[in-house]
Amino acid sequence: MVKIDQFKTRLSSEKERLERMIASRETSATTHGQPGFNESFSNSGDDEYADAATDMFYQELDHTMLNKYRHRLDGINGALSRIEAGTYGTCIRCHTAIGEGRLDAVPETAYCRECEADVEIQD
Numbered sequence: 001m002v003k004i005d006q007f008k009t010r011l012s013s014e015k016e017r018l019e020r021m022i023a024s025r026e027t028s029a030t031t032h033g034q035p036g037f038n039e040s041f042s043n044s045g046d047d048e049y050a051d052a053a054t055d056m057f058y059q060e061l062d063h064t065m066l067n068k069y070r071h072r073l074d075g076i077n078g079a080l081s082r083i084e085a086g087t088y089g090t091c092i093r094c095h096t097a098i099g100e101g102r103l104d105a106v107p108e109t110a111y112c113r114e115c116e117a118d119v120e121i122q123d
């Protein structure tokens with residue numbers, strides 16, 4: 001028997017954490033990069049090209065991280081709605097039970113180990 005309550009607690013707190021990180025990333029993206037990083041880099045020289053490249057790098061990084069957080073948040077929301085629906089812990093593709101060890105490692109997973117491998121290839 002899967003410890004649903006335990007996973008629900010973990011997923012809920014992870015969801016809150018991600019929402020906070022997304023909110024702070026979005027703020028830093030609109031204010032043009034992260035002050036902390038830019039300061040330490042601009043101290044190392046006056047090269048404008050390097051500064052611009054650094055800015056672009058961090059904007060790109062922010063974008064990548066945001067997508068990553070949003071993707072994870074989507075997965076977590078999906079897992080939470082499966083908990084509500086009572087289908088949590090069952091693979092949404094082949095409907096077999098997902099091992100508890102796997103749920104413990106990746107609580108938001110919707111797939112069993114075999115399907116996950118298939119889905120990743122298709123992506």
Ligand SMILES: [Zn+2]
Pocket residue numbers: 091092093094095096111112113114115116
């Ligand atoms: Zn499966």
